[in-house]
Amino acid sequence: MFRSFLDAILARPDQAAVLCLGVLTVLFLHSHKQRTKGKPLPCPKGIPVLGNALQIQATAPWVQMAKWGAELGPIFRLNLGGQTAVVINDYRVASDLLDRRSSIYSDRPRMIMTSEIMCGGYFLPFMRYGNLWRKFRKAAHEGLSPQVAESYLQVHEQESAILVEALAKQPDAWLSHLYRAVASSTLSVCYGTPPIQSYDDPVVKDVQEFIHRLDVASKPGAYLVEMFPLLNRLPAWLAGWKRFGQFWHQRDTVMFTNLYEDAKRKSRLDKSLYQPSISSLLFEKQELDDKAAAWTLGSLFSAGAFTTAAIHQVFVLAMILHPQVMCKAQAEIDRVVGKNRMPNAGDRDKLPYIRAVMRETIRWRSVGPLGIPHYLIQDDVYEGYHIPKNSIVFFNEWAMNRDTKVYDDPENFRPERFLDETEQYEVIPPFTHDEGHTLFGYGRRRCPGAHVANNTILLNLATILWAFDIQKARDANGELVTPDPDKQVDEGIVVVPADFPASFVIRDPDGFQRALAQAPQSDCIHP
Numbered sequence: 001m002f003r004s005f006l007d008a009i010l011a012r013p014d015q016a017a018v019l020c021l022g023v024l025t026v027l028f029l030h031s032h033k034q035r036t037k038g039k040p041l042p043c044p045k046g047i048p049v050l051g052n053a054l055q056i057q058a059t060a061p062w063v064q065m066a067k068w069g070a071e072l073g074p075i076f077r078l079n080l081g082g083q084t085a086v087v088i089n090d091y092r093v094a095s096d097l098l099d100r101r102s103s104i105y106s107d108r109p110r111m112i113m114t115s116e117i118m119c120g121g122y123f124l125p126f127m128r129y130g131n132l133w134r135k136f137r138k139a140a141h142e143g144l145s146p147q148v149a150e151s152y153l154q155v156h157e158q159e160s161a162i163l164v165e166a167l168a169k170q171p172d173a174w175l176s177h178l179y180r181a182v183a184s185s186t187l188s189v190c191y192g193t194p195p196i197q198s199y200d201d202p203v204v205k206d207v208q209e210f211i212h213r214l215d216v217a218s219k220p221g222a223y224l225v226e227m228f229p230l231l232n233r234l235p236a237w238l239a240g241w242k243r244f245g246q247f248w249h250q251r252d253t254v255m256f257t258n259l260y261e262d263a264k265r266k267s268r269l270d271k272s273l274y275q276p277s278i279s280s281l282l283f284e285k286q287e288l289d290d291k292a293a294a295w296t297l298g299s300l301f302s303a304g305a306f307t308t309a310a311i312h313q314v315f316v317l318a319m320i321l322h323p324q325v326m327c328k329a330q331a332e333i334d335r336v337v338g339k340n341r342m343p344n345a346g347d348r349d350k351l352p353y354i355r356a357v358m359r360e361t362i363r364w365r366s367v368g369p370l371g372i373p374h375y376l377i378q379d380d381v382y383e384g385y386h387i388p389k390n391s392i393v394f395f396n397e398w399a400m401n402r403d404t405k406v407y408d409d410p411e412n413f414r415p416e417r418f419l420d421e422t423e424q425y426e427v428i429p430p431f432t433h434d435e436g437h438t439l440f441g442y443g444r445r446r447c448p449g450a451h452v453a454n455n456t457i458l459l460n461l462a463t464i465l466w467a468f469d470i471q472k473a474r475d476a477n478g479e480l481v482t483p484d485p486d487k488q489v490d491e492g493i494v495v496v497p498a499d500f501p502a503s504f505v506i507r508d509p510d511g512f513q514r515a516l517a518q519a520p521q522s523d524c525i526h527p
């Protein structure tokens with residue numbers, strides 16, 4: 001029978017082609033129906049046309065999204081004047097969609113002013129999902145993989161030693177010392193540079209201003225062109241905002257190119273200056289042209305330095321407010337490391353309580369409460385709900401970190417929640433990438449710098465606790481100042497605690513001097 005069917009097809013190929021086309025159309029329509037069937041996600045009641053657009057609070061929208069989630073469920077939608085935004089408040093749902101269905105959830109929403117004009121489409125965190133992103137991402141991954149991250153440990157150890165020395169000399173300037181240390185080690189990882197001397201280093205200032213410009217420009221409503229993309233067709237001479245964006249794109253390209261060329265020149269001139277870094281890998285591989293290489297490194301440095309530093313700031317806040325946790329952490333360090341040397345990378349596995357303090361710091365006050373939004377490129381159905389193509393997808397890290405199904409008493413700072421009863425073994429909630437949080441995001445867009453960030457943070461936290469008691473500082477009247485943990489400054493994607501004073505008191509001056517004498521040396525001069 002099969003034979004006669006085949007003969008019939010061979011005899012009339014035109015009819016066979018029509019038949020195949022028909023079958024394919026039916027299959028396509030069926031799969032499309034499968035993907036689009038399902039009920040709409042729940043949505044808070046809005047107003048006609050604008051939907052929920054005017055209901056989104058300008059400050060801390062993640063808190064309001066958590067409240068909506070409590071009424072509507074772990075995943076719901078918002079109508080932002082016709083644009084669908086999906087909000088996920090639950091680790092499991094986020095992982096189901098953003099990790100497991102990463103092939104369709106890994107785009108970014110279009111950002112005309114920031115991504116396309118100010119960055120010329122070259123800023124990796126805002127890039128659309130496609131070939132250019134794949135090239136940049138590959139380079140980032142090669143320079144930041146868990147194995148390669150181990151080759152930067154010496155840089156982190158050296159920076160931790162410089163940090164505590166600076167804190168001992170100028171404890172009042174603790175915040176700029178923290179930011180200097182993190183900026184410096186991120187610069188070394190990216191460009192192979194020696195430690196920078198102060199947080200006022202011109203390179204750091206330029207990159208900080210670049211990030212600030214992006215933050216301001218990406219605030220909702222900052223540029224009408226985001227709502228009315230047709231405006232992008234205006235010539236630059238008629239659109240001041242376009243000239244502004246193009247001007248900064250050129251300036252920032254020059255800035256990132258100079259950094260890249262400088263690293264290239266130095267490593268060629270003097271091999272003794274060579275340090276493992278992402279730039280050295282890029283020179284070796286030659287897979288990216290100079291502009292792409294310069295922007296890849298610039299993207300990595302700007303995405304990594306300030307986020308990592310923000311976590312250190314939360315840590316200082318947590319230690320001031322929870323001295324009993326600090327004492328317990330110091331007892332572990334004294335047991336494992338002793339008084340006469342500083343902690344080093346080899347101690348990481350022997351410090352379960354310090355690792356729990358780090359996780360709890362990240363969970364307790366999320367520095368990236370809404371992460372960077374993803375964008376769905378295909379209709380999807382999840383647990384009976386239809387999620388339309390072209391939805392912007394937010395994961396609400398702030399809400400997930402406070403989910404009472406996962407964490408009891410979430411407002412409390414309690415590192416023990418990440419340990420078993422012996423306090424030797426880790427207990428990590430499911431769907432959190434073995435981290436106990438999902439601060440580094442999801443799927444194919446997950447932060448490529450997570451391993452480097454974890455190493456930097458763990459070594460700095462352990463070294464600071466080894467060296468100092470962190471305490472409340474006194475104000476001008478001699479009164480102890482208790483910082484408010486709920487006062488925060490929203491800097492766009494990153495949220496940091498509002499400024500507060502802190503006091504760093506050396507625990508053991510003799511041991512400190514002995515350890516400093518053995519620490520990896522640098523000729524860094526402190527501010």
Ligand code: HEM
Binds near residue numbers: 125144189308309311
């Ligand atoms: C504690 C510090 C850090 C935090 C909280 C953080 C957080 C994030 C988050 C939430 C994302 C978006 C993930 C997603 O869309 O699902 C991201 C992306 C990214 N991060 Fe990090 N990050 C940190 C450190 C670093 C470091 C040290 C580097 C590099 C040296 C880095 C480079 C990047 C880059 C290039 C992206 C864009 C990836 C892409 O869009 O494909 N980050 N990061």
